[in-house]
Amino acid sequence: MSIVDRVSVGDARVGELPQPVTEALRDMSPFLLALVPFSLAIGAASAAAGFSFAEAMFPVFAIFAGSAQLAGVESTRTGNGILITVLIVLLVNARFAFYGAGLARWFVGVPRWKSLLLAIPLVDQTFLLCQERFSEQADVDWRVRYYGTVTAGLVLCFATCQLIGFQFGGNLPPTLGLHLAAPLAFAGMLAKSTKERSALITACVSGCVVVVASGFFGALALPVAVVAGIVVGSKPIATTNLDIERTS
Amino acid sequence: MIIFATFALAGIGTYAIRIAPILLGDHLLSSSSIESRIGLIAPAVLAAIVSSALLIGPHGARLPGIVELVVVGSAFAIVRHTGNVGLALAIGFPMYWIGALLGLT
Numbered sequence: 001m002s003i004v005d006r007v008s009v010g011d012a013r014v015g016e017l018p019q020p021v022t023e024a025l026r027d028m029s030p031f032l033l034a035l036v037p038f039s040l041a042i043g044a045a046s047a048a049a050g051f052s053f054a055e056a057m058f059p060v061f062a063i064f065a066g067s068a069q070l071a072g073v074e075s076t077r078t079g080n081g082i083l084i085t086v087l088i089v090l091l092v093n094a095r096f097a098f099y100g101a102g103l104a105r106w107f108v109g110v111p112r113w114k115s116l117l118l119a120i121p122l123v124d125q126t127f128l129l130c131q132e133r134f135s136e137q138a139d140v141d142w143r144v145r146y147y148g149t150v151t152a153g154l155v156l157c158f159a160t161c162q163l164i165g166f167q168f169g170g171n172l173p174p175t176l177g178l179h180l181a182a183p184l185a186f187a188g189m190l191a192k193s194t195k196e197r198s199a200l201i202t203a204c205v206s207g208c209v210v211v212v213a214s215g216f217f218g219a220l221a222l223p224v225a226v227v228a229g230i231v232v233g234s235k236p237i238a239t240t241n242l243d244i245e246r247t248s
Numbered sequence: 249m250i251i252f253a254t255f256a257l258a259g260i261g262t263y264a265i266r267i268a269p270i271l272l273g274d275h276l277l278s279s280s281s282i283e284s285r286i287g288l289i290a291p292a293v294l295a296a297i298v299s300s301a302l303l304i305g306p307h308g309a310r311l312p313g314i315v316e317l318v319v320v321g322s323a324f325a326i327v328r329h330t331g332n333v334g335l336a337l338a339i340g341f342p343m344y345w346i347g348a349l350l351g352l353t
Binding site: 122186 | 258261268281321326334335338
């Protein structure tokens with residue numbers, strides 16, 4: 001198969017674009033590297049919480065969201081009930097509503113049932129990768145294949161590493177620093193997502209508020225901080241929009 | 249069984265969150281202010297998670313370990329400079345291991 005696909009928009013050929021599978025594999029490699037220790041840590045945390053093998057692996061496919069799963073495992077371990085744990089998971093995953101909005105925009109023209117299937121594994125990594133890549137690729141088929149490849153790679157890595165972490169995590173020495181996997185991976189993603197001033201302000205506010213709010217809101221501190229960060233960070237955007245409207 | 253029920257409910261809720269904009273797409277996507285805020289969700293969540301991991305312990309806010317702070321801060325700076333997310337872990341873990349070998353952790 002050729003390394004490039006000929007892509008067209010309507011009837012007009014707009015050029016040759018790299019094959020989506022190749023591009024996806026290349027783009028997601030740093031994310032996979034980041035996902036390995038993070039997934040190992042989640043698997044180890046599940047084992048430490050006393051989960052059986054089936055209980056540890058079930059959330060991988062039920063929610064497919066690492067940070068929410070980790071939050072859910074921690075909540076269960078500390079004795080929170082079903083409702084509190086579910087609420088925590090949903091609040092951590094509330095951002096997926098915005099990712100879903102992005103997905104709806106990426107796959108305009110795709111049958112609704114297909115969009116609903118594509119939404120199942122939508123996570124931070126797929127959103128960040130696709131948001132950047134799809135700004136330069138208009139062909140929907142190309143996008144679906146790229147998205148599918150990224151998703152397959154993430155699921156495979158996520159599940160396999162959690163399995164390994166569950167089986168062997170308890171035997172790894174703490175000096176390996178697996179507990180740092182999540183903050184390191186997220187710090188890297190954060191550095192990439194704060195190129196604009198408003199994003200940097202949002203991150204600073206959110207990062208500070210979560211610490212202060214943890215004393216008052218407990219597990220709900222994270223969503224409170226996220227909302228506070230967005231409200232403060234979006235002010236420059238709102239001001240800019242207002243200025244544009246006044247000018248026009 | 250309780251764990252299965254918990255994560256099954258969480259999974260259903262999470263999927264509902266993911267597909268809500270697809271089912272209600274026209275209403276959500278027509279708002280430019282919401283679209284502007286989409287880009288702010290990721291940094292807000294990521295910053296909150298990083299901050300929580302470093303600065304919040306089982307009993308509330310805590311001072312972070314100096315090695316952890318330096319490692320995560322360096323990872324942030326390196327990725328910001330290079331744009332390569334994979335370097336956060338590729339450099340962060342060896343830095344932590346060196347700190348552990350020196351007895352700083």
